[in-house]
Structures are given as C-alpha cells and as structure tokens.
Amino acid sequence: MEKKNGNGDWEKMKKEINELMTEGRDYAYQFGSASSQETREHLAKKILESYHKSLTIMNYSGDQGSPNSHGGGSPKSEDSDQEPLVINKSSKKSMPRWTEKVRITPGAGIDRTLDDGFSWRKYGQKDILGAKFPRGYYRCTYRKSQGCEATKQVQRSDENPLFFEISYRGMHSCSQAANVGSTTPVQNLEPTQTQEHKNLDIVKESLDNYNPQSFHYPLSSTPILENNNAYMLQLRDHNLEVFGSTSFSSDLGTKINYDFPTSGSASHSVSNSPSTVPLESPFESYDPNHPYGGFGGFYS
DNA sequence: TAGATTTGACCCAG
DNA sequence: CTGGGTCAAATCTA
Missing domain, CATH: 1.20.5 (Single alpha-helices involved in coiled-coils or other helix-helix interfaces)
Known part of the structure; x- marks a missing residue:
C-alpha cells in the first residue's frame, strides 16, 4: 500500500x-x-x-487522484466522494470486502477451528492464474430465504498450504448474523505482546514450517474502515461484541484485511479458514464457515 | 427427496 | 481477449 x-x-x-x-x-x-x-x-x-x-x-x-491502491487491490478510482456512500445492494462493488488469513492446524480439525457459525454454500470453484490452488466461492446458505448477500472466497496459500486466504464480501443480513455476533469467539490478546509481534510470529511460524506444538492466534487488529453507514453499524456492533468477548480458536493464525469499495475495487489480502481440508488436497471440501470476517481482528 | 457440491459454460469488467 | 466471478445442470449425500 x-x-x-x-x-x-x-x-x-x-x-x-x-x-x-x-x-x-x-x-x-x-x-x-x-x-x-x-x-x-x-x-x-x-x-x-x-x-x-x-x-x-x-x-x-x-x-484527488491520489494513490489509493494497496496490496492487491485494484486502483480503481471511482469517484467516490468522501460522502458516506449509500449502499447499493445491487452493486457488488459497493460491498465491503476484507480478507483474512488463517492457518490451519492439522491436528485440530479444520472444520472446528474454522467454524464461524455461519452456514456457507459453495457455488463455484476456479483455478486462478498464478495460483497453485483453486479458489472456492461460497455464499450464505440463507441467500435465498433471507436475501443474505454475504459471500466469501477461500484460497489456499501458495507459499504455505497451512494458510488459507479468505476474502469476505458483504455483511450477513440473515438471522445467523445476530447469533454469531454474540457468540463469536474473539481473541483476547495479552497486552504484553504487540500486534506487530503477533503478526510476525505468524509469518515466522509459517516460514519455519509450522510447529504443531506452538500455536497462537495472532489476531491482528484490523482497522475498521467505514464507508457506509449501514455497514458501519454492523461492523461496530461486531466490534463491540468482539471486544467484549474473546477467544478464537487457538490453532489458527488470523490476519485480517479490510477493503472497502469506496474508491476502488477490491484489493485484499486475506484469510480464512477452511474447515475440513485434508491438507493434501488443494481444496477439497472444507468448511467455509466463518464469522463475518472477523472482527476477530480487533484486538481487545 | 431436499439440500449441498461439482464443474463446465457463460457473463462481464479490465 | 483474458481472467475472475457466477450460473445452473448434473451428481452426490444424508
């Protein structure tokens, strides 16, 4: 960026x-x-x-035609004024988007660690140029019945198969949102360790090739960017929830990155959690359940 | 049998 | 034209 x-x-x-x-x-x-x-x-x-x-x-x-691109994003300068945009439900571009990186722990059961409480339904999978593993596309199970527009994309990291990059789009508007929000496990980081440290740890760990004995979930707090009122409200609620409670499962590292559409398309960075993924298979079915992206990131 | 997954085709933005 | 994202028919599973 x-x-x-x-x-x-x-x-x-x-x-x-x-x-x-x-x-x-x-x-x-x-x-x-x-x-x-x-x-x-x-x-x-x-x-x-x-x-x-x-x-x-x-x-x-x-x-002002400034630099507004960041990692992976596409610098689309849609003239979005600083005004809070009104969400156009029909426009995917106006949906908030953020990514999360999650590390899976072989012994812990991916589906468990990744289960965020939401029900996702896979609607597609694609090989992505330059990526070793295919990308899976999921949408909320309640899209039809409740019109929930939340979707997510899950992709296994090229460099480290233990990492999954999950990209969320849109907020849940289904009934699950409330439930999950209140039960979302959020992690409570000890004040003694800085976030940077945690993130570094994750990176380091992945580089070291994952050590089953040591786990930590470095929650990186992610800035809550707001770009539209409705989303903000939701995000805010989530944050509060998150702040109040805690604990993500310990076996995954999470890194979140939010990307709002205000001025551009998405960029992202990712992360997420698969659930039942046999490590060997690139994608296989894993459970994409995941809480709205996590505010797990916000660190309390 | 209903709901979920797979997968090739299609759409569209860049 | 290419590649990412979505659709939808076929297939699978509980």
Missing part, C-alpha cells in the same frame, strides 16, 4: 493517518486491559473514531 506520487500532500496525509492509526492502536491496547464495560465502550468509540478519521483522509486523497 505504498503510495507513489510522492507529493507533499500525500506525505502529509500519510503522517496524519499514521498518527490516527497509532492512536487507534493505543486505544486498542487499553481496551485489552479495560475492566469496566463503560470504559470498553468508550475505548471502542475512540478506536472507531480514529479509523473513521483515517478513512476520511484516505477517501479524500482518493478523490
């Missing part, structure tokens, strides 16, 4: 965003040790505020 046009404006914005994000991160840390519900809510608010501001700045820059 580097910005190229090294113009001064961008540098300035970069700095501001950096500060805001740092601020948000600090609040997140505090959140982890907050004891009262009130404090948590307050911190959650602050966190959201920080990200909101960052996003606003980014969106603004996007309008």
Whole structure:
C-alpha cells in the first residue's frame, strides 16, 4: 500500500493517518486491559473514531487522484466522494470486502477451528492464474430465504498450504448474523505482546514450517474502515461484541484485511479458514464457515 | 427427496 | 481477449 506520487500532500496525509492509526492502536491496547464495560465502550468509540478519521483522509486523497491502491487491490478510482456512500445492494462493488488469513492446524480439525457459525454454500470453484490452488466461492446458505448477500472466497496459500486466504464480501443480513455476533469467539490478546509481534510470529511460524506444538492466534487488529453507514453499524456492533468477548480458536493464525469499495475495487489480502481440508488436497471440501470476517481482528 | 457440491459454460469488467 | 466471478445442470449425500 505504498503510495507513489510522492507529493507533499500525500506525505502529509500519510503522517496524519499514521498518527490516527497509532492512536487507534493505543486505544486498542487499553481496551485489552479495560475492566469496566463503560470504559470498553468508550475505548471502542475512540478506536472507531480514529479509523473513521483515517478513512476520511484516505477517501479524500482518493478523490484527488491520489494513490489509493494497496496490496492487491485494484486502483480503481471511482469517484467516490468522501460522502458516506449509500449502499447499493445491487452493486457488488459497493460491498465491503476484507480478507483474512488463517492457518490451519492439522491436528485440530479444520472444520472446528474454522467454524464461524455461519452456514456457507459453495457455488463455484476456479483455478486462478498464478495460483497453485483453486479458489472456492461460497455464499450464505440463507441467500435465498433471507436475501443474505454475504459471500466469501477461500484460497489456499501458495507459499504455505497451512494458510488459507479468505476474502469476505458483504455483511450477513440473515438471522445467523445476530447469533454469531454474540457468540463469536474473539481473541483476547495479552497486552504484553504487540500486534506487530503477533503478526510476525505468524509469518515466522509459517516460514519455519509450522510447529504443531506452538500455536497462537495472532489476531491482528484490523482497522475498521467505514464507508457506509449501514455497514458501519454492523461492523461496530461486531466490534463491540468482539471486544467484549474473546477467544478464537487457538490453532489458527488470523490476519485480517479490510477493503472497502469506496474508491476502488477490491484489493485484499486475506484469510480464512477452511474447515475440513485434508491438507493434501488443494481444496477439497472444507468448511467455509466463518464469522463475518472477523472482527476477530480487533484486538481487545 | 431436499439440500449441498461439482464443474463446465457463460457473463462481464479490465 | 483474458481472467475472475457466477450460473445452473448434473451428481452426490444424508
């Protein structure tokens, strides 16, 4: 997500965003040790505020033909003003999108670790150019009955088959959303370890080739970008939930990356969790259940 | 038999 | 034109 046009404006914005994000991160840390519900809510608010501001700045820059692309995304500069967009249900592009990276643990049973409480139905699979493994396409089981538009794509990582990249699109509007939200296991990270560390751990681990004995789920907190009110509300609720509870299953590393469509198409980064995947088979059926993408990322 | 998965064909954005 | 995403008929499974 580097910005190229090294113009001064961008540098300035970069700095501001950096500060805001740092601020948000600090609040997140505090959140982890907050004891009262009130404090948590307050911190959650602050966190959201920080990200909101960052996003606003980014969106603004996007309008000016700025660099708004990031890893994997396609720099589409749809003129989206900084105005919160109204979600156009019919437009996939307007759907929020984020990715998550999940590591599976052979001994733990993928389906269990990855089960996010949602029911997904596979509707396609495709070989992707340059990828060793095919990508699976899933949509919410309740799409028909409840009009839930949530979908997700799952792809096994080329470099490390123990990692699955899951890309979510759209929020669940089905009845499951509420349930899952309240039961979503979220991880509680100890304040002693920084997120960076956790992420590094994941990477390191994967490089080391996975050690069954040590597990950790590095939740990377992901910024909640908001780009439209409806989604934001949902995200916010999820966050609060997440903040309050915890614990993701320990055997997977998760890395989340959100990508909102405001100014561009998706980019992503991924992650997710398969459920029943025989490690040997590239894709085979694994259970794509996964909670809305996870706010597991937000770290409390 | 209903619901889920597989898989080739089709659609469309880039 | 190519590749990603979706559709839908065929097939599988509980």
